Amino acid sequence: MEIVTAQEMYERDQVAIQTVGVSGVMLMENAGRAICDDVAKKITTDQRIAVLIGGGNNGGDGFVIARTLRTRGFQVEAWQVVSDEKITGDAHAHKEMYMNSGFYLHHMEDLTSFQKALQQADVIIDAILGIGVRGPLRPPLDQVVSILNDLPAYTISVDIPSGVPADEGAEDFERVQADYTCIIEAPKMSAFLQSTSPYYGEWNVVEIGLPNHLMDQANREVWNVQEALRSFPVRAPHSHKGSHGKGVVIGGSYHMPGSIAMTAKAALRSGIGLLAIATSKSSIPMIAPYLQEATFQSLQEEDGWIRNLKNVDWSAFDGVAIGMGIRRSTSLTAQMDELFTHANGPMIIDADGIYHIKEKLDKCAGYPHPVILTPHPGEFAYLTDCSIAEVMQFPFSMTRNFAKANGVYVVLKGPSTIITTPEGQQRVETSGNEGLAKGGSGDVLSGILLALTLQSSSVFDALANGCLVHGKTAERLTKTTHSTFDLLATDLIDGLSETFRTFSSST
Ligand SMILES: NC(=O)C1=CN([C@@H]2O[C@H](COP(=O)(O)OP(=O)(O)OC[C@H]3O[C@@H](n4cnc5c(N)ncnc54)[C@H](O)[C@@H]3O)[C@@H](O)[C@H]2O)[C@@H](O)CC1
Numbered sequence: 001m002e003i004v005t006a007q008e009m010y011e012r013d014q015v016a017i018q019t020v021g022v023s024g025v026m027l028m029e030n031a032g033r034a035i036c037d038d039v040a041k042k043i044t045t046d047q048r049i050a051v052l053i054g055g056g057n058n059g060g061d062g063f064v065i066a067r068t069l070r071t072r073g074f075q076v077e078a079w080q081v082v083s084d085e086k087i088t089g090d091a092h093a094h095k096e097m098y099m100n101s102g103f104y105l106h107h108m109e110d111l112t113s114f115q116k117a118l119q120q121a122d123v124i125i126d127a128i129l130g131i132g133v134r135g136p137l138r139p140p141l142d143q144v145v146s147i148l149n150d151l152p153a154y155t156i157s158v159d160i161p162s163g164v165p166a167d168e169g170a171e172d173f174e175r176v177q178a179d180y181t182c183i184i185e186a187p188k189m190s191a192f193l194q195s196t197s198p199y200y201g202e203w204n205v206v207e208i209g210l211p212n213h214l215m216d217q218a219n220r221e222v223w224n225v226q227e228a229l230r231s232f233p234v235r236a237p238h239s240h241k242g243s244h245g246k247g248v249v250i251g252g253s254y255h256m257p258g259s260i261a262m263t264a265k266a267a268l269r270s271g272i273g274l275l276a277i278a279t280s281k282s283s284i285p286m287i288a289p290y291l292q293e294a295t296f297q298s299l300q301e302e303d304g305w306i307r308n309l310k311n312v313d314w315s316a317f318d319g320v321a322i323g324m325g326i327r328r329s330t331s332l333t334a335q336m337d338e339l340f341t342h343a344n345g346p347m348i349i350d351a352d353g354i355y356h357i358k359e360k361l362d363k364c365a366g367y368p369h370p371v372i373l374t375p376h377p378g379e380f381a382y383l384t385d386c387s388i389a390e391v392m393q394f395p396f397s398m399t400r401n402f403a404k405a406n407g408v409y410v411v412l413k414g415p416s417t418i419i420t421t422p423e424g425q426q427r428v429e430t431s432g433n434e435g436l437a438k439g440g441s442g443d444v445l446s447g448i449l450l451a452l453t454l455q456s457s458s459v460f461d462a463l464a465n466g467c468l469v470h471g472k473t474a475e476r477l478t479k480t481t482h483s484t485f486d487l488l489a490t491d492l493i494d495g496l497s498e499t500f501r502t503f504s505s506s507t
């Protein structure tokens with residue numbers, strides 16, 4: 001499923017109208033009807049439904065919805081919340097059809113009586129503003145939205161919660177808090193941004209007949225279980241341990257032995273063929289009892305921290321994950337040259353490794369294998385010399401620009417994790433929940449990503465599937481044996497078994 005900007009949505013609209021010859025009025029009819037089919041699953045004929053209609057095409061959809069639901073026997077009151085002259089073009093044509101059907105149209109005259117009337121509604125359908133919104137809502141729509149948000153009714157937004165911008169970059173906006181949003185044709189970027197996504201509530205996408213095969217692809221899509229099942233690695237019956245990757249995880253210290261242990265355990269639970277742990281000498285006795293399947297490489301240390309990468313036997317591995325629990329001391333930054341000179345195969349750089357790679361970014365494009373950076377927004381802000389607020393506002397464009405400029409894969413972690421290829425293709429993975437908002441979740445993810453990268457023919461698929469396995473495991477555990485409070489990163493590792501059983505039995 002593609003993710004679009006408002007501009008890309010309008011372009012799709014224009015191809016449908018100009019190239020295919022579907023009229024704007026017909027598209028609006030399609031949109032309104034598709035929304036009714038979806039919304040009908042959420043409402044009943046004994047509920048009182050109010051449709052709030054604004055001045056653009058979103059309002060036009062509102063007229064179609066009000067007419068269609070009434071003809072289907074629902075109790076609908078339509079409220080036009082803008083003046084008559086604002087209803088123009090296709091929306092005006094649908095207003096005429098609504099009126100010609102003999103249905104009554106309420107006009108919002110004063111806010112007090114409007115508010116009183118809407119107190120009776122069980123369901124409000126918000127067709128006030130769509131993707132054409134610019135800036136904060138102007139009066140009286142700001143008051144209309146404020147009234148709507150205080151009503152007890154279940155709120156369904158059409159295409160987008162009114163007031164929420166479609167694109168990234170939103171700073172200050174008033175908006176409808178929807179319980180459910182019925183999105184037209186393709187989710188907009190704001191459905192995935194931390195500041196705007198909560199206003200959508202639950203959401204679903206309906207198709208209105210745009211000719212997608214004629215469009216330039218946005219190269220931005222939502223990743224889901226069906227896609228994962230289609231692309232999940234298959235373990236051949238006659239395979240041997242070398243077929244599934246020989247990885248090394250580099251990190252950990254006397255002070256933080258757990259991080260590398262969790263990465264290693266997660267990689268082992270995710271099917272890697274052979275795994276070595278290169279860590280500070282003093283941490284090996286602490287973690288070895290938990291990792292009987294791994295081998296160890298003892299690295300020189302300084303005050304309990306890894307001092308250099310000299311003892312890593314690079315020739316033995318075809319993939320590496322580095323950075324968990326290594327601290328940010330500048331002495332290790334120079335050691336990154338070892339990595340680029342001697343490592344073989346894909347390289348995942350996480351956590352403190354991100355701090356060291358910043359000065360070595362110019363080496364990434366020349367490395368003959370994929371380089372994968374897995375920052376959270378704080379680490380990405382450090383990499384790009386921006387504020388975390390900017391990263392949260394512009395995650396799609398910032399990661400795309402960065403990945404293309406440096407020839408790296410970027411996995412920007414969060415409730416909506418954005419995965420970007422060096423060519424700028426993007427996938428968004430939304431599974432997981434707040435049970436993961438704890439130290440250690442990222443270490444587990446790195447292990448899963450390393451193992452899947454070494455077992456998959458496509459790095460992009462491996463990264464998207466790894467994020468999905470991680471998030472789905474958390475979702476299942478917090479529904480069954482755990483809560484979002486008590487879930488630990490180590491529980492997540494144990495929970496991988498059930499997730500892999502599901503995926504491997506389906507492939
Ligand atoms: N292919 C598509 O994308 C289709 C889209 N349709 C609908 O059309 C919508 C987009 O239509 P429009 O481009 O007319 O956009 P809107 O329906 O969002 O309306 C934009 C108008 O609202 C007003 N406005 C903008 N910002 C405002 C603010 N801050 N305060 C107060 N008023 C403001 C302006 O007068 C502007 O012209 C979509 O969201 C969707 O609901 C459907 O009708 C059919 C097909």
Ligand SMILES: Nc1ncnc2c1ncn2[C@@H]1O[C@H](COP(=O)(O)OP(=O)(O)O)[C@@H](O)[C@H]1O
Pocket residue numbers: 351375376413414415416417431432433434435436437438439440441442443444445470
């Ligand atoms: N609220 C949340 N909803 C969904 N996933 C989350 C949430 N909070 C964190 N995560 C996931 O948990 C992981 C946290 O990684 P990171 O921030 O690197 O943690 P750490 O380095 O402490 O282990 C990421 O995969 C992220 O996507």
Ligand SMILES: [K+]
Pocket residue numbers: 058126127128129130157158159160161162
């Ligand atoms: K809306």
